[in-house]
Amino acid sequence: MPSLATPETAAAPVSDAVLIRRIGERQAEALQELYRRHAPNLLALGKRILGAVEDAEEVLQEVFLRVWQEPLRYNPERSSVSTWLVLIMRSRAIDRLRNRRVVERAHGAAYQEAGDSYTSPEGVENVLDRQREGRVRSELLGLPAEQRQALEMAFFEGLTQSEISEKTGIPLGTVKTRTLLAMKKLRKNLRQEIRELL
Amino acid sequence: MTTETDSMAPDSADPEDQAILEALDALASGDVSAAGSADEALRRLYVEVLGLLPASLEPVAPSDRVWQRLAAGIQLPALAGESPSEAPVPHAQIVPIPPAPAVTSIAPPTAARSTTVPFAPASGSRAAMRRHSRWPLALAATLAFALAGLSLYLLRNLDEQSDQVATLYVRLAAAERKVADAHQAQGKLSEMEKKYSLVTDPEVSINRLSPAGEQVQPGARGILFVAADHSHWVLAVEGLQPTPAGQGYQLWFMGESTAVSGGTFSARPGEVVKLSSESMPAETKAIMITLEPATGSPLPSGPKVLATVG
Secondary structure (H helix, E strand, C coil), rough: CCCCCCCCCCCCCHHHHHHHHHHCCCCCHHHHHHHHHHHHHHHHHHHHHHCCCHHHHHHHHHHHHHHHCCCHHCCCCCCCCCHHHHHHHHHHHHHHHHHHHHHHHHCCCCCCCCCCCCCCCCCCCCCHHHHHHHHHHHHHHHHHHHHHHHHHHHHCCCCCCCHHHHCCCCHHHHHHHHHHHHHHHHHHHHHHHHHHHH | CCHHHHHHHCCCHHHHHHHHHHHHHHHHHHCCCCCCCCHHHHHHHHHHHHHHHHHHCCCCCCCCHHHHHHHHHHHCHHHHHCCCHHCCCHHHHHHHHCCCCCCCCCCCCCCCCCCCCCCCCCCCCHHHHHHHHHHHHHHHHHHHHHHHHHHHHHHHHHHHHHHHHHHHHHHHHHHEEEEEEHHHHHHHHHHHHHHHHHHHHHCCCEEEEEEEECCCCCEEEEEECCCCCCCCCEEEEEEECCCCCEEEEEEEEEEECCEEEEEEEEEEEEEEEEEECCCCCCCCEEEEEEEEEECCCCCCCCCCEEEEEE
């Protein structure tokens, strides 16, 4: 119960987890702040999966609508807020991609792969975030090409290990081994970044 | 939806592999809440690895219409026109944990660097001389191999310890969250106990608030509890209509000829607004609630909504 004599200071720095709690208390400003912090990275993920920014923006809107409607689904024991958002965004984008593939297959249309060129957002100047992006990118690029391919196909294309094996013609066991190795290397080399998320 | 484990049934009992598989399961289902059999902390670390992958992409700024549609969809007209990028709130400061100290090179034992003492050949035998002169070399080579082995062992050990530190860190973070939650719950409980003891005190004075003024809200009502010390109070209000954009309800303590603001608040349908404080202006004779600008007003200026009866 808020005491009128001691109003909460609006300018105090807040963590993502606190923003989620405030969203649970129906504070729209908290949703706005969470959106400001994470929307550019989530949109980049959506664009990487779906190709078209317009589609990715629709998914982004759905994700934040879900966050507003069901903030209590977030469990701090299981993941950081940013990872939770990434998993929701990815899951919804992959669902949309699969639906689109079904529709395109039905119409005999060719599926257009996601492009590799990205637009930098205006006004994104968070140095910490930029450093993290640089390190993650560098670690991903530092993986042996075949390991990176296995991981990227699983993460960005939503393919199962069997599907990757079928698509690439590589034995299933090899695909699994490559994915496991890639994950272990990333975990080892991104220790600092992971700690920052906890 | 096919999950990763459909095709990635664990071939080994390696707990790390198991943790990765379960993290990939979470990836496939988009839900990290399902419990698994792998070590929780290890699994969490791999979930976070997956969560970091999009950071390898260049961020893309969403167009303003995304937020506008979102704000309209959740009925936030006041925020619909306000792009989130215009009003940044600082991030919580992240204090990076210093990396574990790197293993410094181990100085070779002095024996390996000791100068060779000139050896006097016995009875001039050259073969014996050669045999003797090989000993220091053999010793040095053995020591070098031993050092290399020791370094490898230490590096491996360091890796394992780093892993342990990482998993312990996850557990520590979880424990800290639980402690913080417990403190918060304790604070709330203590506050509730105070209010409970106030409203159940036989000497508490109870005042009803009823609709008043020209813009009557028939369903609105409230009840004010004032402690015997005439200072602590609790107010519960319900049935108020949601305020128009840019406006808020403001509480007033009315004296003979004074009005002291008790702060502003908003109302949502079906919710009981509860307010409390440990101080009330001494000269208070009545209280009322008016509709004012959301930022508050120095004196009552808007329409009266609720007021104490009598």
